[in-house]
Amino acid sequence: MRIISGKLKGRRITAPKNLPVRPTTDMSKExxxxxxxxxxNFSELTILDLFSGTGNISYEFASRGAESIISVDGDMGCVNFIKKTAKELELNITPLKSDVFKFIEKHQSSYDIVFADPPYGFTQEQFETIVKGIFANNLVSEEGMVVIEHSKHTPINHLEHFSFEKNYGGSVFTFFEIASEEEDEDDDE
Incomplete structure (x- = not known):
């Protein structure tokens, strides 16, 4: 994988082959x-990267100057790789090993961007639980955005706070915002 933009633009990062991951492609990431x-404006953002895997998305946010990044993954190999890479590259990423569902349920902070890239094999219900939990537990700020990467075979655009989605081959990024719901209400008046 490579970092596409920012202070580390063009930097290649090679993850161990034994990690249970499916990294976001460079084209989709771009x-x-x-x-x-x-x-x-990336320099002022706080980021929560759920199911962070190799840290691919976290590195991109850090390279672009995000204020702070929390990367959560349930696999200790992934967490250790992110920790090692963040230290080597002097990036402000805090990797945490946690079951993401438990983390969403118990975590107390909110973020400007919450990005989640769950395993594509998750059920529809699991994807819905992630989105609903993020909003129910106020993990995204009022002006923030939630981005879920998922298979085109798992639609989640029917959920509350849906804003828009973009398709890239078999992958979809679905965007959710608190503000989009308020704008819709204003349009009705």
């Missing part, structure tokens, strides 16, 4: 960050 770039 498209995602082009969208986010139109909504946010």
């Amino acid at each position: 498209s995602l960050f082009n969208i986010l770039n139109n909504h946010f």
Whole structure:
């Protein structure tokens, strides 16, 4: 994988082959960050990266100057790899080993962007639980955004706070915002 933009642009990171991951492709990642770039100034952002895997998305946020990044994954190998890489590259990423569902349920902070890339094999119900839990537990700030990466075979655009989605081959990024619901209400008046 490579970092697409920011202070580490072009830097290649090689993850161990034995990690249970499916990294976001460079093309999809570039498209995602082009969208986010139109909504946010990265230097002021707090990020929560759920199911962070190799840390691919976290490194991109850090390279672009995000204020702080929490990377959560249930696999100790992934967490150790992120910790090692963040230290080597001097990135402000805090990796945490946790079951993501328990983390969502118990965590007390909110973030400007919550990104989640659960295993594509998760059920529809599991994807819905993630999105609903993020909003129910106030993990995203009022002006923030939730981005879920998922298979095109697992639609989640019917959930509350849905804003828009973008398809990239077999992958979909679905975006959720608290503000989008308020804007819809304003349009009705």
